[in-house]
Amino acid sequence: MKCLTKSAEDKIKEAAIKVFLEKGFDGTTTRDIAKEAGVNSALMNYYFRSKEKLFLAIFDEMFQLFFQGVLEIFNKPDSLEDKIIGMIDYDFESCKVNPDLTNFIINELHRNPERSIINYPIKQLCDHSLFAQQLKVSIDEGRIANVDIRHLLLVMKSNIQFLFQTKIMTMKIWNMTENEFNVYADRHKIIVKDMILNYLFSSQK
Amino acid sequence: MKCLTKSAEDKIKEAAIKVFLEKGFDGTTTRDIAKEAGVNSALMNYYFRSKEKLFLAIFDEMFQLFFQGVLEIFNKPDSLEDKIIGMIDYDFESCKVNPDLTNFIINELHRNPERSIINYPIKQLCDHSLFAQQLKVSIDEGRIANVDIRHLLLVMKSNIQFLFQTKIMTMKIWNMTENEFNVYADRHKIIVKDMILNYLFSSQK
DNA sequence: AACAATTTTAATCAATTGATTAAAATTGTT
DNA sequence: AACAATTTTAATCAATTGATTAAAATTGTT
Helix, strand or coil, X not given: CCCCCCCHHHHHXXXXXXXXXXXXXXXXXXXXXXXXXXXXXXXXXXXXXXXXXXXXXXXXXXXXXXXXXXXXXXXCCCCHHHHHHHHHHHHHHHHHHCCCHHXXXXXXXXXXXXXXXXCCCHHHHHHCCHHHHHHHHXXXXXXXXXXXXXXXXXXXXXXXXXXXXXXXXXXXXXXXXXXXXXXXXXXXXXXXXXXHHHHHHCCCC | CCCCCCCHHHHHHHHHHHHHHHHHHHHCCHHHHHHHHCCCCHHHHHHHCCHXXXXXXXXXXXXXXXXXXXXXXXXXXXXXXXXXXXXXXXXXXXXXXXXXXXXXXXXXXXXXXXXXXXCCCHHHHHHCCHHHHHHHHHHHCCCCCCCCHHHHHHHHHHHHHHHHHCHHHHHHHCCCCHHHHHHHHHHHHHHHHHHHHHHHHCCCC
């Protein structure tokens, strides 16, 4: 981003991110993307060769974004408890900023696992994280419940992501306004934090 | 289903359920459905008038199926604790039988909220359920944590549905086989049950 | 300024899509 | 059996889709 005017390639990529996330691969036409980018529709093929290649160019990036909260906090010098709280807060805010992301990742992986290739080494980054180490020590010392890191991460992600994934459904079912949903979501976050921390720290079994 | 041979209309509807759930509205062509049903592709329009009307004919039914576990257990004569366990078990098994359902409902509501109309009165059925009443009594008597039914239901659904929604992602990230995932899922169910019951029953606050 | 390389455009392509039509086949009723 | 109503079929439609092409415009280099 060293020039003031974005290159056509960047404009297409940014437009692709926006439209793909909104409508999914199947619901997106190459003309949608060109229009959103404000470029001639043949340019998409000039720079990216095909709709599928353009999709590939953005998918892994979006996948990384999906795990950014976890990854950023993994190696901070905070306590285990603070990290768990931090990850939940981070995911919560991310879902507000980027409401289509979770659905996009899950749906594309579900619809076309072969196309949606993941290059990002989550497992390695996780296994070698300070977080994993802190968790192991805490378990060994009997300070928290014996729970594998994969289950812990999933519980955190499930409760926040699903809350926002089902936002429209929730609003329809319970007759909520946008504001009422926000209150509901804030309350839910508190419950989820309590529930997870309570499970980990006060129920040695 | 009083005749041995299914009517074309039924065959189309069944095929529509299968294909729509697999590929979503955008990813499905009317020819896909006709082929799956084994009927001439013009028959779809003869019986349902359009792709969208056929979609509407199955969406509400699928939405109902999504909540079937909860609804079936709501008014059973079991204890609150048994019902919570029962709902988790039911959802867990449903996700195995119908792995596309959660994604379908969430994604279609997300993609096109206007098209995906919900007629099923979840709120009424919930508010007037024995479950809601049991929950209220237990809270009033101080036997469980003070948590609104909407949060409780969401926590149960989140942790099970998201587990299966992210099955492919989980298997890719952690390098799991199908069998390893099943072990992982079984273990996760136990953790989720423990966590929820523990939060409700042993942490009055 | 002259030229080559790169980028952008308008026009167009074949394939696919949701949908319609008119005729054919089947079914039910008298 | 004769007939009308219903169901099914093959053929076809216009619109949309991802992609290509050849020419035009722009940019960078000498």
